[in-house]
Amino acid sequence: MPRALIVEDEPLLRAELRDQLQLLWPSLQIAGEAGDGIAALALITEQQPDIVFLDIQMPGLNGLEVAQHLPARCQVVFVTAYAEYALSAFDAGAVDYLVKPLATARLLQMIRRLQARGAAAAPPAAAVWQQVFAPPPSYLKWIKASAGNTLRLLLVSEIDFFQSEGKYTRVASAGGASLIRLSLKELLEQLDPAQFVQIHRSSIVNLHAIERIDKDGTAMYIRLKGGHGSLSVSEAFARQFRQM
Structure with a gap:
């Protein structure tokens, strides 16, 4: 020895x-x-x-x-x-x-x-x-989403957020909104956790799309860049933003 x-x-x-x-x-x-x-x-x-x-x-x-x-x-x-x-x-x-x-x-x-x-x-x-x-994890790079009768090919890194809408998931980006059939749970398994985080049971946000975080009493909201609106952060997911 x-x-x-x-x-x-x-x-x-x-x-x-x-x-x-x-x-x-x-x-x-x-x-x-x-x-x-x-x-x-x-x-x-x-x-x-x-x-x-x-x-x-x-x-x-x-x-x-x-x-x-x-x-x-x-x-x-x-x-x-x-x-x-x-x-x-x-x-x-x-x-x-x-x-x-x-x-x-x-x-x-x-x-x-x-x-x-x-x-x-x-x-x-x-x-x-x-x-x-072991090979490094492979994350989703592109996604196909429907906007009316148009099928769009979107770069995942340029998507602002995902949001559940009934049987579909809404995909919001600078080019507008579109829909996919993947659930949020399925998306989370394929998205890079260093870039995308869940902020609500019905929402996943791109960290690069966040302009600021506002607090109103116990409520917390994420303001998106480019005037693309805001998203509510539920209490269950607020901890990850409290130190920001």
Whole structure:
């Protein structure tokens, strides 16, 4: 079982790296942690790790200076916010060089590289790989809507809001109103949640279409850009706007 040390002067980043390594490389033993270069050298001497994850900018000795004192058998991976040190890091014998913030796919690439060099360990669970390499969600880009006898092809990002009207859903945009047969529930499953939010059981609004939010006592209204009217926000959905 390979043993590793984490050397990082920021406690939160140190904890983040430890948690990700424990998830992605379960058989890797984290034998210790240090927050500066001097403490790192003492810990390396005590623990004799197989791998050291090493920050560069630290109090006392920096990471490049610490790397010069590592045993020959110890593999080093630099983890830093400063890409400009990469050449010096590889000159110091680094197996890899990770730039913060750490991407999970990049960590997996580093783990495979370490394992190929002899730090043998079981790979992450299949579910982890599936999560990392799962394709990004695909959201609705275009929609066909009826306006009288005309079938309109609308760019979803340019729609101001959707509103239930009996068996249909009204689609409001700069070009006017039209109708579709999709329900609001079906739409919510296909719309980008970073752009569209439900504000009422019968309404979904495009956040980019909002000009301002008005409050009248406990009532809340969304005013749309371009003088396209207003929409009521029900109490059940008002929380997401209270900090605006």
